Amino acid sequence: YFPDAGDMVRYLGDFADKLRLHVLYNTTIGHVTLDKDGQAWNSHYFILTDQKGQAYQCSVLLVATGLSVPNQVDFPGSEYVEGYESVSTDPEDFEGQNVLILGRGNSAFETAENILGVTNFIHMLSRSRVRLSWATHYVGDLSPRAINNGLLDTYQLKSLDGLLESDLEDLAIVKDREGKLHITLKFLTEEANQSTEAITLPQDDNDNFALRVAYDRVIGCLGWNFNFSIFNSSLRLSSGGTFSKKYPLIKASYESKGSRGLFVLGTASHSVDYRKSAGGFIHGFRYTVRAVHRLLEHRHHGIAWPSTERPITQLTSAIIRRVNEASGLYQMFSVLADVVLLKENATAFEYLEEFPMQMLAQLEALTGRQARHGLFVINMEYGRNYSGPDKDVFFYDRSVGHMKDAWQSNFLHPVIYYYRHLPTEQEVRFRPADWLLPRPTAIHHIVEDFLTDWTAPVGHILPLRRFLENCLDTDLRNFYAESCFLFTLTRQKLPPFCQQGYLRMQGLVGTEYLRRHGVESGLLRYYTTMSRQPGNQEPASHPLAPGPTVQPLDNKKREL
Known part of the structure; x- marks a missing residue:
């Protein structure tokens, strides 16, 4: 079941009403900073300012804003690239066109699948090979299911479309007078005062250059980054490294490394298990969010972990x-x-x-x-x-x-x-x-x-x-009363089940089947011999229930 967007909105509204959540709608937080205060439990407060200049103060801040900033690659001609976040989703807008898609993740293949039936052809360019989720066991990689991978079929089976590998920073896009987009090498554009027509194209020297055709559209599907711009540097959410430009710095408890009391939830918390597990997706973060709830319950309300x-x-x-x-x-x-x-x-x-x-x-x-x-x-x-x-x-x-x-x-x-x-x-x-x-x-x-x-x-x-x-260093098996009785006579240390059951008069009444099983196992040999002596009658208060025919058991099954 894939609900309509309207259904999702109604569900969230019902959820907020049911739990009486105080939600401020139509509010955009534009700045978050830290205010030192020795009276706070963590010695500071978080100050949030919205688009109207209204300030809000809290000592615990949960950030669940996802990854909302498109990843950009700076190269000559990158201004001609249309972003995944803004490109048209109407296939008719691409009818008969040559399309180049930059990127090779799920968004790139999703875009390709949407327009695959109407374009002249689609080429996909990325610096890395296709990574399929069934090979990496990472749900963020391309799903091999037919829903989004039609381009792989048209490439490998029909030679209509194609996938190439190259570092985007080594390339450039040149636009000709007719509005067509050409791919060239970056170093060929670096000569000063060149007109567009004068720029050398790779096919001028190599007439079978893979990207020698002109494109009508170039679409960038290069992933997303966390929006650090609204957070003051005093929060120390980023170290400035390559990885921390995509995700905020957090501990394995999902709390910020730089600001106690600030927790990052959902997709933005994926730095904890990036390319290792499912914490960046609904598959996983529905469980990590619950873990954070339990941590906060103990910290602020003294409620121990369930x-x-x-x-x-x-x-x-x-x-x-x-x-x-x-x-x-x-x-x-x-x-x-x-x-x-x-x-x-x-x-x-x-x-x-x-x-x-x-x-x-x-x-x-x-x-x-x-x-x-x-x-x-x-x-x-x-x-x-x-x-x-x-x-x-x-x-x-x-x-x-x-x-x-x-x-x-x-x-x-x-x-x-x-x-x-x-x-x-x-x-x-x-x-x-x-x-x-x-x-x-x-x-x-x-x-x-x-x-x-x-x-x-x-x-x-x-x-x-x-x-x-x-x-x-103990025996975790369950025993019937007869075995526990025998152990009390023959062992210094009883199995826990006998201590917690038989000695508290909670043993199970035996049956004829169990007695015969005890004979075969050797545990009830003497007791059984005595019970079969002439004149030795079973107590009337414990009649023996009939049991199934005893079958021979190997050692492992007997131990069970």
């Missing part, structure tokens, strides 16, 4: 449920992670959902939760050398199916990190190259699954449970 506390015997099932159902982990892979905080003696745990991984060292300060007895971090990851612009993601033997090879999984799969102690900021900062987190005490990969359904008892659940048991 968590659920459960007995340790439910740890395996809690992790399995989340990796199979949590869309936040799936969309914001390698950025947001679930965190399990262990209680003393590992008898219980707290489960926190979708916490920014790179802020792990500050978890206690940001969430109000304690990590004194160890923790697990649950994250979704791709294989390290699997995807990339030049990778063949369809290579033979790309999939991994055996448990012992889980660490070599290529496709998106769950990875669990175990730490005895909360990592320090120094450990996070100086972690090994290409590691998302500092080196853990132990790490476990759940083998990738073709169906992305990690519920296989032997292939997924059993290895995970064994990993957790090794980390915790």
